[in-house]
Amino acid sequence: MPYETIDVRPVTKSIGAEIFGVDLNEPLSNSAQSEIHDALMEHQVIFFRDQKLNHDSHIRLGRAFGELAYHSGVAGLDDYPEIVKIHADAESTFVAGENWHSDLSEYEEPPMGSILYMHTLPPVGGDTLWSSMYAAYDALSDEMKAFLEPLTAVHDSNHIYRELFPDVEKTYPCNTHPVIRTHPVTKRKCLFVNASKTTKINGLPKAEGDALLAFLFDHVKNPNFQVRFRWQPHSIAFWDNRCTQHFATWDYFPETRSGYRVTIAGDKPY
Template sequence: MTISLDRTRTTPAIDLLEGERTLCRLPGDGPDRPYELFTVTPLGRTLGAEITGIDLGTPPSAELHAELRRALLEWKVLFFPGQDLTSAQQRDFGLLWGELETNPMLDRGDAADVVRFGAGAKTYENIWHADTTFRPEPAMGAVLRMVQTPPFGGDTMWADMACAYDNLDASVRARIDDAVAVHDMVPGFARFLDGEKLDRLQDRFPPVVHPVVRTHPETGRRTLYVNPSFTTQIVGMDPAESDALLRHLFAQAHVPEFQVRYRWTEGTVAFWDNRALQHYAVGDYHPHRRVAERVAIAGDRPY
């Protein structure tokens, strides 16, 4: 992969080379270890699996909780079709994984700590992003429950950012391994918040700095940790150079080999690792409605 900056152009020239890519679910990526308490159906090479044979509305045993955690770390986004959860049960499932974080930018759902997407006519999730990276301690994960599906469209895509990092050119990795970048809520939310509310929230959520390459605290994977929704600049770098490099890094989520795409049915629940992935909600279903509720699980400071 090569980057060149032509100062006569408004965007950098970026080459994403074709050919075989390194695709590992986990460090070492050894033989599959079976799951005993539910059925796992892989949907992608490194991420995405449907889980059947369990009811998320029933509190899990310690053994089931441990297997679900192992599946989350291995597959990064888990899909549970055919669930019949209330907002309160969805919240309870989220609490199994840690404290919940609230997001004052989003509409409230039918229970405390639950937010709702689809109450308004605007689509704003159709950009690659990881949730709440503008916080000092971004969300560890999210649990999304599909309430109403449109007659067509409305899929969600996820991208494996450890694979994105693994496949960067060695010269690019050398430039970013010790770099840090600014994350700011304004680019992600200015599109749909009025000026007064945006000003108030800027005081509450000032810009923060995170590593460009994050180490996953449980798997140890090196993970590309910048996104076009919230990352604005690489600290200490010339603005033009920073912009060119960020555009190259943002483009890695677009590689199909790093992605999984899911077609929703009502009642399906998705649980994903926000430390490992970016996601994109496809906005191709208007004028129909797509309604979902989400809880976010509080995380730790990236390192």
């Protein structure tokens, strides 16, 4: 795809690209907005360096790509409820995303994407990995693709947030989605089950469903489908949440790692 406004440098063949030549603190020109969207569709997760993003710019950037979504499990900032803080330090007992997942897949309409801006990083560690669910789907046999095609699965977050926040009396979203979804823009097929949220395959006995999910969760971990991003202070990652999963490493305890995320609403998987 030819890019005229931005400079797009792929990080791996299947997933990830670094983007240069744009200041995300300024409103995007139409051509920059449209080329960033093209790069996201082509590479599934895109990275930016040296962007000192303030909250207003972060929200404006997210809104350039769609309505923003609110997080059902974690409260936003007081003055910016659309922004979630992603933070770990010596006091932390868990970090967000330390398992393979796509964000908020338990929503009836899971997010289209998330934009994560990190301002404080440990000297080493705290990398994030993304896995391409196009690559994961493409690598399956034709027989397995055909078997998975009609299946649906339950995505639930109650077990996670009830364990994290036992004192909060709340019911969190739980919805059924196809195991293989079609990306609404690229029309490519992608695997859409994840280890954090997918609890059950509908219509299969539990033992068969659990074994199938275990195979698929393991399949996602293949390094050939992945990119690993080494953050620096003021880096940004913008991922397409429909066709990727990610994993936030926590190999830097007790150091501090901190940033902010906005989430862009999506649509019902089909």
